[in-house]
Amino acid sequence: MNKEVQKIIFSCFFIFLTKNTFATDSNYIDSPTNFRATLSDGKIYLSWAHSSSGGGEMIMAKKSYTASNLSLRSQTYKFQVDLARNELPFYSSLTESLSSKSYQYFTNPSDFAYQFRVRAIKYEPGALKPIYSSYTYSKLILTKPRLNKPSITPISNEIIKNQDEISINSNQIVNLQYQLIGSHRSCSHDNAWTNYTAPFTLEKSYKVCARAIKTGHPRSEISTNNFTVILGIKVLYIHTDLLGSPVAETYKQF
Structure with missing residues (x-):
């Protein structure tokens, strides 16, 4: 087999291989x-x-x-x-x-x-x-403007005690909802939400997510605050009379 025939056979084989390998x-x-x-x-x-x-x-x-x-x-x-x-x-x-x-x-x-x-x-x-x-x-x-983002207090990245209350507020007449998630997670409209009815406390550190909803209106964007929670100390004071007998008790949080 001469070189010219070899070249023709090789070219035909290369075209066949390319067409079948790289075809769309x-x-x-x-x-x-x-x-x-x-x-x-x-x-x-x-x-x-x-x-x-x-x-x-x-x-x-x-x-x-x-x-x-x-x-x-x-x-x-x-x-x-x-x-x-x-x-x-x-x-x-x-x-x-x-x-x-x-x-x-x-x-x-x-x-x-x-x-x-x-x-x-x-x-x-x-x-x-x-x-x-x-x-x-x-x-x-x-076709309608979004509801305003609600506010969360205390302010973000706050170190709070476990008896400090978290409040969510809006300047519109809306329904407020919140989530409690880990600080490294992201808030999402797809997650489960809890209706906000009154201030609440946190027993451990959380990211608090809040949103406003209202029938017939686009929901608000999500507000977020991270809270680092430390345990507060509850001190009992016993009050006595002049003879040393206990007459009253009071508590104070620290």
């Missing part, structure tokens, strides 16, 4: 990009781009809350758009076959927060099921 995974598709959500005159406008099928724009409908009047942009790619309302972690699907240029959604007076997510869906002829991209998320849209 057919089960992967790009996620939508440049996802924008804009509130204007009670309507929310969505738009995004996608590398394989161009961009789309969606404006959501006031009455149906589902996709309508769709015009196909591509027979291969469509889009699924989901919505989460009022800062809840649950999404509901608005449409799974969107290929339109425009669509609109009127905000509901009973809702105060909206967040959308979109993903691409690729349909291939003969495939048993479609291929989904990962989700792209919009910014959170608020």
Whole structure:
């Protein structure tokens, strides 16, 4: 076998190896990009781009809350758009076959927060099921201002005694809630919260998290204070008469 034939065989083998090793995974598709959500005159406008099928724009409908009047942009790619309302972690699907240029959604007076997510869906002829991209998320849209952050007293990073009281206050008419967590943990809206009804004491060191909530309004941002708790000393005083007989007892905290 001469050198020219060897070169041809080697080149063909290299092309075959490269094509099969570095080929694009057919089960992967790009996620939508440049996802924008804009509130204007009670309507929310969505738009995004996608590398394989161009961009789309969606404006959501006031009455149906589902996709309508769709015009196909591509027979291969469509889009699924989901919505989460009022800062809840649950999404509901608005449409799974969107290929339109425009669509609109009127905000509901009973809702105060909206967040959308979109993903691409690729349909291939003969495939048993479609291929989904990962989700792209919009910014959170608020139609009402957030409640004010509550205050926590004493001040943050305070060394307190176990009989000192912790107070949570707000300058608005709201419901107050709090969490007690370790000082190195982070406060989260997803954790369990306790309703605040009166000042309380701490038996050990905690980070105190507090928030304000009110029906129909976006919850406040979370306030945090770290408290280092030391044990106080309770001293008993016995009072006596002139003859040394005990007549009264008093306590004092130190």
